[in-house]
Amino acid sequence: MQFSRFGEKFNQYSGITQLMDDLNDGLRTPGAIMLGGGNPAPIPAMLDYFRQASEAMLANGELVAALTNYDGPQGNDRFVSALAKLLKQTYGWDISEKNISLTNGSQSGFFSLFNLFAGQQPDGSHKKVLLPLAPEYIGYGDAGIDEDIFVSYRPEIEILENGLFKYYVDFEQLTVDDSIAAICASRPTNPTGNVLTDEEIRKLDKLARQHNIPLILDNAYGLPFPNIIFEDVEPFWNENTILCMSLSKLGLPGxxxxxxxxxxxxxxxxxxxxxxxxxxxxxxxxxxxxxxxEQGDLLTLSSNVIKPFYKHKAQRAVELLQQAITDTRFRIHKPEGAIFLWLWFDELPITTMELYQRLKARGVLIVPGEYFFIGQEDEWEHAHQCLRMNYVQNDDMMQKGIAVIAEEVAKAYQQA
Incomplete structure (x- = not known):
């Protein structure tokens, strides 16, 4: 049997496949400590809300209708219209239902978008998506039908007090030329929890407009929902922006x-x-x-239930990590949003891929940092010193997992 070029490429075992396999296996393995995948937390108030909504929609026939009928290829008319109206009223955006399409998950949406713009062009040239700051979302990495469709740049790193640090876009080294088809960034950023500042967004928008290319913003964790964003920043959209959102982190990944x-x-x-x-x-x-x-609950629940839940969890996870790992070479990216912490072990004598294997053998699942440095032309030691940790587990499980991470990191430093 012979696969096509497309088949050969997408038959590869990728980082995102490994992440989802770990998530699936961990959910079915008794005792596994899930600090890796991106499954949202089972927030009790949200679970109760979805049960009540399900009962109401089952009673009035809406849920059965959704299960037994096709929508059009743009997506559910009722939701698209309601969302356009909500965004126009909330932010004053010049938007209608003609500006919104739905996809079967944001991952498939990004696959479509990246291949809509990047790769081989009609004139035979090859164009790429610019990721202005790496690390970036692991799921982008293998989403191109053509090979080599990403280019990215190392961030500026600001060392902060209390064992924290923060990434910024290094605009001095950022290059946009005719080889770039689009600019893409997540905000808040998966994996680091970084939030691009309003000034950074304005600069990226200006660059995109100057070169007549779109600015793609991955807003899966952002405003106005699910609002897992802890910085005081403004939402952003215009005709040249492609804003991508999701229902997953509301608590509906399925x-x-x-x-x-x-x-x-x-x-x-x-x-x-x-x-x-x-x-x-x-x-x-x-x-x-x-x-x-329609019930007026989407933005209220995002602001009053989802955001404070994750903000508290992030602060608690930082506290637990800093209590368990006192080595001065350990730093945490300032948690500004999303559902992850980005851990940096400077001078770590093993790669975080090796650390991932050691932790997995002990039943603790994290994601090694190497997968997130997509589109990098040169090797960077920093890329092998970081890992992504999901902080949505309950306190007991999180403490147990962090204790194992602390032990394995200490062993690695001692064995150097």
Whole structure:
């Protein structure tokens, strides 16, 4: 049997596949400590809300209708219209239902977007997506039909007090030329919890407009929902911006609903791709989200339940880590959003890939940092000294996992 070039490429075992395999295996392995994958926390108030919403929608027939009918390839009309109205009223954006398309999860949305712009062009040239700051989301790495569709730059690193640090875009080294098809950044950033400042976003927008390319913002954790963002920043969108959102971190990862907010031309392209690839996006998640908007609950729950829950969890995780690991070479990226902490073990004598294997053998699942430095031309020691830790587990499990991390890191430093 012979696979095509497409088949050969996507038959590779990638970082995101490993992450999801670990997540799946860990959820089914008694005693496993899940500090790796991106599954959101089971927030009791949100679980109760979804149960009540399910009962109400089952009683009025909405849930059964969502399960038994196709939506159009753009996505559920009711949700798309409700979301456009919400964003226009909340932020004053010049937006309508013609600016929104849905996908079967944001991962498939980014696959479509990246291949819409990057790779081999009609004139035979090859273009790439610029990631202005690496580390970036692991799921981007293998999303190109063509090889080598990303280029990224090392960040500036600011050392902060209390064992923290922060990344910034290094605009002095950032280069945008005719080889760049789009600029893409996550905000808050997965894996680091970094939030690009308003000034950084404005500069990236200016660069994108100057070169007539789109600015893609991955807003899976951001404003206005699920609002897992702890910095005082402004939401951003205009006709040249592609804002990507998700229902996953509201607590609904199983419904697989991604949201793309863009120009009418890009919405039309995404709609056509949906029709060809999957007929239509799922209507189940949008039905829940439309219900939440119509009840006035979506933004309230995001601000009053989801955000404070994760902010408290992040602060507690930092506290536990700093109590357990007192080596001065250990630093944590300032937690500004998302559901992860980014840990930096400077001068670590083993790679975090090796550390990942040692921890996995002890039942603790994290994600090694190497996977997140996508599109880097040169090796960087820092890339082998970092790991991503999910902080959504309960206190007891988190303390046990952190204790194991502390032991293995101490062993590695001692064995050097």
């Amino acid at each position: 419904v697989r609903c991604g949201i793309v907010i863009a120009s009418e031309a890009i919405t039309a392209a995404m709609t056509n791709m949906n029709g060809i690839i999957s007929l239509a996006p799922s209507g189940v998640g949008p039905t829940y989200a439309a219900h939440m908007i």
